[in-house]
Amino acid sequence: MDGTPVLGITVDCHDAQVVAAFWCHALGYVEAPPPSGWSDWASFLTDQGVPEEEWGYGATIRPASGDGPSINFLKVPEGKSVKNRVHxxxxxxxxxxxxxxxxxxxxxxxxxxxxxxxxxxxxxxxxxxxxxxxxxxxxxxxxxxxx
Structure with missing residues (x-):
């Protein structure tokens, strides 16, 4: 492993945009900007070969200051089945x-x-x-x- 690991949190969900918007409000977070080198998410996703119909399958939020862990929301097919072990x-x-x-x-x-x-x-x-x-x-x- 190169360098120090960076903490990221991922939440599986059915509607990444809805759940990300909820947590932005709850935590005072903002939508994360696209990776360095891309001006917007559409350009990044296009360059990565992600089909346009899948662009809403994920979302990333972070503290407005940029300091602190990001939270990723990922669309998955299965529903939640048991209590969270981490919350x-x-x-x-x-x-x-x-x-x-x-x-x-x-x-x-x-x-x-x-x-x-x-x-x-x-x-x-x-x-x-x-x-x-x-x-x-x-x-x-x-x-x-x-x-």
Whole structure:
């Protein structure tokens, strides 16, 4: 292997464009630019010999700053069949040291925003009677947590 590996995350899905748009909003990410040397994705995909009908089969997003891991979305034929073993935590509450009322307000606000964009709450987890986090699903059922 040459150099240090770079972390990339890939999510299998049926509609890469829809799921990528959801996660752009949820994370404040943007669509990734085409690889260096190409002015746009159409030129890159054409040069790679990807048939035009397959251009929407993938999408890549990244932090607006360019710093941090990219997330790739890849169209696959099979549906999701089991619980994710790895998931993303969206840390929206400010942490467990934040006033509980404020934590809950932030978690509920993030939930409402993401549900309006196709997410679904799977369950609410409490510790000692206090809201700890929501287990959520993106528009295609991939689990994540609002903490």
């Amino acid at each position: 993303l935590d969206l840390k929206v509450s400010g942490g467990r040291d934040v006033d509980q009322t404020l934590r809950e307000t932030r978690i509920f606000a993030a939930e409402a925003d993401l549900v309006a964009r196709g997410a679904r709450r799977q369950r609410e987890d409490r510790v000692d009677g206090r809201l700890d986090h929501f287990v959520m699903e993106d528009p295609e059922g991939n689990e994540f947590c609002l903490v």
